[in-house]
Amino acid sequence: MSSPAASASGDGKKKAEQITFRFCSECSNMLYPKEDEAQRKLMYTCRTCNYSEEATSFCVYRNVLNNASGETAGVTQDVASDPTLPRAKQTCPACNHTESVFFQSQQRSAETGMKLFYVCCNSDCGNIFQ
Known part of the structure; x- marks a missing residue:
């Protein structure tokens, strides 16, 4: 199952989704991903004031590995x-x-x-x- 943002280009290559930090609209602290087990939804919650909002994307972390280093990388x-x-x-x-x-x-x-x-x-x- 892929999201529309993940396959925006029609050539079969997946476009990397932008991952951004989210901040609380009440106290300006960082929001952290948390599952609402009762509703089975992904939420972003403030650890300070318990403000919560529903996630617009299911991607909370992405690790991009770049292994295209040159043959002579690091040579000085x-x-x-x-x-x-x-x-x-x-x-x-x-x-x-x-x-x-x-x-x-x-x-x-x-x-x-x-x-x-x-x-x-x-x-x-x-x-x-x-």
Whole structure:
């Protein structure tokens, strides 16, 4: 069972419903979701003054996971000075410096495989290449 707001687009993709905080109209404190067991309804209730209103949406929490991080996420120019990383005689395509450090792709999926990334050790460059 889906709500009209959840499937507003006709292409089969669900549009994420906006979740907002609700505040009491009497004392301005935050309203919290609570089930009215007698009427079997979702209500938003103030914990201070017991004000209550019926929920307009059944979604009270949504956790959105974003796993589209880049293969070289978190890599900075400081990586070149890290003594724990292995070094290679790989020429940088940007500045022709002949020393670089390398590491394996941090993205764990079948399509990335064993990709190696090189970071130029020239302090003025810091280019990341494969």
